[in-house]
Amino acid sequence: MRFISGENPPYELTFADVFLLPQDYAGGSRQSVDITPTDPLPTTLPLVAADMLAVTGRRTAETLARRGGVAVLSHDLAERDVRECIDSVKAAHPVWQSAPAVCADTRAADVRHLADAHGHGFTVVTDGSAHAVGTVPAGRLRAAQGHERLGDLAVDTPVLDPGTPLRDAFAFLTERGADVALVHRPGHPGTIATPRGTVRSLVFPPALDDSGRLLTAVAVGMTGDAAGRAERCAAHGADVVVLHTPHAAQAPAREAVARLRERIGDRVLVAGVAVTGEATEALIGAGADVVKVGLGGGAMCTTRMMTGVGRPQFTAVQECARAARALGRTVWSDGGVRHPRDVVLALAAGASSVMVGSWFARTLESPPPLLRGAAGEPYKESFGIASKKAVADRSARMEPLERELASYFDEGLSTSRLGIDPEQPGLEDVIDRIAAGLRSGCTYTGATSLAELHERAVIGLQSGAGYAEGAALPRGW
Structure with a gap:
């Protein structure tokens, strides 16, 4: 990478201080950009x-x-x-996604929280012997009466062989108008396939x-x-x-x-x-x-x-x-x-x-439980490694004096309330967004790989006003 001026600036920079200059791109579509890291591990x-x-x-x-x-x-x-x-x-x-697996006799009140366990929103129902018999969509589970059995809430779900090629699996689901299929995998009843998950598996190798x-x-x-x-x-x-x-x-x-x-x-x-x-x-x-x-x-x-x-x-x-x-x-x-x-x-x-x-x-x-605010808005509480909560958890097994001494080394911030984005509630939704921006960023800068991104990057400096100019204004001005 290099700076537009040809020299490193005499001061330190954050991400908000810089931007990338567009350059000629001779590659194919954004999807053809190789975003494999240069790390010594198989990511x-x-x-x-x-x-x-x-x-x-x-x-x-x-x-x-x-x-x-x-x-x-x-x-x-x-x-x-x-x-x-x-x-x-x-x-x-x-390749195939995981979902919570619950016995058919379980009451809805006992597992309602599972509706928000995964971005795909499905719970698998079993017959009590690790054999999947159907699925319950998140909305159906949330709306159920507490006493209702999962077996009574389950909907018929097609079954997919785990060896099915991804493109064939997508066709299998879409031809049936199915939002989900059970993947027959002995001993693992909570294995499912969804149309979006199948496409993601084509785009993102594991x-x-x-x-x-x-x-x-x-x-x-x-x-x-x-x-x-x-x-x-x-x-x-x-x-x-x-x-x-x-x-x-x-x-x-x-x-x-x-x-x-x-x-x-x-x-x-x-x-x-x-x-x-x-x-x-x-x-x-x-x-x-x-x-x-x-x-x-x-x-x-x-x-x-x-x-x-x-x-x-x-x-x-x-x-x-x-x-x-x-x-x-x-x-x-x-x-x-x-x-x-x-x-x-x-x-x-x-x-x-x-x-x-x-x-x-x-x-x-993410691990914390899903909470809801006064207006029903979903959120999670996060905390840092040096926060009061983290230090307290870390020192819980210490002797009282050592625990009290440890409390003097937290850095204050206990928790932060993080709202769940209704348009991107799942981890995979966030991954999609980041990867889309990354692939587009590479094509704008003329790169077909991450190594080329670093080699070809031309960095410019901007004021706070320049950064603000680049931010969308969803509510107008």
Whole structure:
């Protein structure tokens, strides 16, 4: 990438400070753009779900991996829960979607919350012996009387063989006017196919391990038996290990990376966060394959306001990516993305993938329960890694004095209310939007791949008024 002026500006830049200049494009349609990351892992989509309790759980991890990305399970999760999540994701079908499976005798009141568990909106009904007999659409489940049985609410649903090619599956569904089909998969009754899901599987190849199962990633912290936890999780099936520390430019972080590298063998090791070239080089020298870049840019992060420490994200990614590339490694941009343009700019600056937090937290698949406001509007509560809630959860098993001492190191922000977008309620809806913006951004800049996006990117600087000019005005002016 280069700046229009030919020189780096003498000040630091955020995503809002910059724009991309359009260039000649000699490729085909937007769909022909290759958005495969340059990471050393088998992802096909440059999106990573952040290692936060409010962002990544089993449903996020499974859904994102099926669409080509990877989600990182938080280091705050109990190891037992991490292993259960890994088992669940690895057991899921790499192409067909998962849905909650409930016995026919179950009352609607007991499972009404499942109507909002997935963006596709279906619950599978079984006969009590793991055999699917029908489905209940979300609207039907929400409107049901509490005492009604799921078996009485179920609608007849066609059955699809799991080996059906995707194009044939789409024809099977559309010819029948069916919104969903049960996929016959012994032992896994909650496997379904939808027309939209089938198209997405054609557009987004899944991220798979060497055995053809969906990719998983786990985070570990700096305290306790982090290396041992990482080794056990890797042995249990985790494909990627992420060391999380907000201050990677310190000797303990480098020592932790070295220990992890020794314990997890050839598993991909990600470490961060860093915001300077020197810290990036040090983490790679200690054994990291990928470096997370970003401090203070996340919507749930208060580090800059509390400490004054951090760095504008575009400049941080640019410098760290340059340092990593010189050593044959890559970086993930972690934080500061609010719109698809920010993902495009992070990749143009040199990131190989982009971590997403709050944007994914405000989807139906994120771990927090769906809540409703006074007017019935759906929302979820999110919280940061250093928030009061996160620190309290992390220290719950400590002795009283240690727990009280730990409370002095939260950074204040407890929760944030994130409204569910009625037009994009599901994680896959958000993925669609980001990928559409990314593919279009590549064609505008003359790129047919993410590597070309970085090579060809011409960056301009803009004022706050310039940024505002580019924002849509849905309510007029």
